[in-house]
Amino acid sequence: MPIAEGAVSDLFGRPLFFALYDWFLEHGSVYKLAFGPKAFVVVSDPIVARYILRENAFAYDKGVLADILEPIMGKGLIPADLDTWKQRRRVIAPGFHTYYLEAMTKVFTDCSERSILKLEKLLGEGELQEAKTIELDMEAEFSSLALDIIGLGVFNYDFGSVTKESPVIKAVYGTLFEAEHRSTFYIPYWKVPLARWIVPRQRKFHSDLKVINDCLDGLIRNARETREEADVEKLQQRDYLNLKDASLLRFLVDMRGVDVDDRQLRDDLMTMLIAGHETTAAVLTWAVFLLAQNPSKMKKAQAEIDSVLGKGKPTFELLKELKYIRFIVAETLRLFPQPPLLIRRALKPDTLPGGYNGDKNGYAIPAGTDIFISVYNLHRSPYFWENPQEFEPERFQVKRASEGIEGWDGFDPSRSPGALYPNEIVSDFSFLPFGGGPRKCVGDQFALMESTIALAIYCRSLMWN
Incomplete structure (x- = not known):
């Protein structure tokens, strides 16, 4: 070799x-x-x-x-050992069924439009102040958007991070930064028993982790208190478009015959929070960067959006007609995989x-x-x-x-x-972009559809250059 x-x-x-x-x-x-x-x-x-x-x-x-x-996601799907992974995959995969994804298009749309309203307000304020330019960190904007979508779609919880800050949001970002730090640092000093007490960034990391875990524990507790147990097939046939709570957490808690402890359920949710949020934010950031560099492709994308959506809202069926937007998302993931x-x-x-x-x-x-x-x-x-x-x-x-x-x-x-x-x-x-084989990302279609709808709404509302 x-x-x-x-x-x-x-x-x-x-x-x-x-x-x-x-x-x-x-x-x-x-x-x-x-x-x-x-x-x-x-x-x-x-x-x-x-x-x-x-x-x-x-x-x-x-x-x-x-x-x-593992210190962050516990026994969630990504770091789990083989036996735990097989058990949890069988439970979680059915939750990403077609009716759920169809219902999520409304969540994707509503969160994206809320993000656009924020940007339009900032642009309007800039015009009133006669500012020639307004600087925005689009990765941060897309991170907030992705976090709100994950919150509503997976937990039935509105982080509201597009329009406000909260201790939970700060803790999520702190945990993300620590995960990135650990993945690129060659000496795992955090394994030293005293590190969590004497190293400031490790003290902060464990404090952030507690904030997130307390939030997730509360959401799990609330979901269990309103549990309506049913078989997988019946859960998948619910009227997701009209459910008050169509979240993945509701599906997992209501699933009959799966009495998973709260710790495992929290690990599953933490994995989806961290992994799902980061991927979408990255692909949207790179997509608008690439479109800004390629005005002809930007115009082609906007022409398709005008033709398919007009001024209406995206739906699951209309998403199928946004062929070029889907290819833009795929090509972005090819050039900048996450x-x-x-x-x-x-x-x-x-x-x-x-x-x-x-x-x-x-x-x-x-x-x-x-x-x-x-x-x-x-x-x-x-x-x-x-x-x-x-x-x-x-x-x-x-x-x-x-x-x-x-x-x-x-x-x-x-x-x-x-x-x-x-x-x-x-x-x-x-x-x-999402791996392959039996351990392929279970939420790939959620992430792809979310990115497609968000990109379509952003491109319809704003010109990038």
């Missing part, structure tokens, strides 16, 4: 995944990265990614990622496929090997994408042959005819 000798200086001033991309172009689709005594295998190949994520998925767990996130890395650890010795231009005999790895599947590299690979650095939403309409790449079936939308968005099936694992 090729070896890339990493120096800490290679990472100064830029994210890790940029360096991984440079080494990918130099060393190939599978290489070993050594930082002092610690080594990782970096995968930038869909054939190898498919093997790890789908074909031999249960020979790997989340490894380093679980170590980082997260840019998927992390796995081998539970037993294994042999990885060689992948494209790799060793035909594959690569033997011992148990305990930590693997970085670089989604960023996969999505920008010159071997599997034409013009990979360019913003071209139209690319997802075009079938791409495997062009002689053994073991890869190319890009073919017909492989998943009912899918609203490109996925790992149509791309044969060269497009993995």
Whole structure:
């Protein structure tokens, strides 16, 4: 296996995944990265990614990622061990059914329109003060929007973060920053028992965590007090468009035969709060940035919005007609995937496929090997994408042959005819914004639809340049 000798200086001033991309172009689709005594295998190949994520998925767990996130998410779906994951996935996945997603389009729309009203008010105040420009941190604005959507859609709780601040909102952001810090810091000093008492940022982190946990415990307690137990099938057939509480929490609490303790339920909710909120905020921020750089694509997007929506509100059926907006969301996730890395650890010795231009005999790895599947590299690979650095939403309409790449079936939308968005099936694992295989993100359609509706409403109301 090729070896890339990493120096800490290679990472100064830029994210890790940029360096991984440079080494990918130099060393190939599978290489070993050594930082002092610690080594990782970096995968930038869909054939190898498919093997790890789908074909031999249960020979790997989340490894380093679980170590980082378990103090925050407990036994939630992302850091959970295999047995816990299997149990919780069976319970949570049915909650993201079609009727629920259809009802959520109203939540997505209402929260987005509330965000637009705030921006229009700020712009109006700026005009009154004859300000030539108004500076806004759009990532912060989209983070607030995403947090409000998660609050209403998952907990039936209105954070109201678009228009106000609260201790819970501050705690959520503090926890997000700590999760990011831990994922990029190479010495896990927070594991030292006294760290939570003597390190200021760790004291703040545990204080933030308590604020969020107290809030979630209260929401769970309220939901249990009004529990209406039913089988999964009956829960899915409720009139979600007219329910007072159509949240995922209500679904999980009401599910018959699943008497999960409050701690596990809180871990599940915390995982959805952190992971779901961050992904949407990132994709919307990058989407408007890319559209601002490409005025012709902005005009094309607005033409579709005017044609499909006019001045009306988005619905589940109308979302299906917003084809170009959906492709913009997908293309944004291709260029700027969130997260840019998927992390796995081998539970037993294994042999990885060689992948494209790799060793035909594959690569033997011992148990305990930590693997970085670089989604960023996969999505920008010159071997599997034409013009990979360019913003071209139209690319997802075009079938791409495997062009002689053994073991890869190319890009073919017909492989998943009912899918609203490109996925790992149509791309044969060269497009993995939400992972793939059995541990694929359970809330991918929620996040994609949320991003599509929010982007459509923002583009209808504002011109980006």
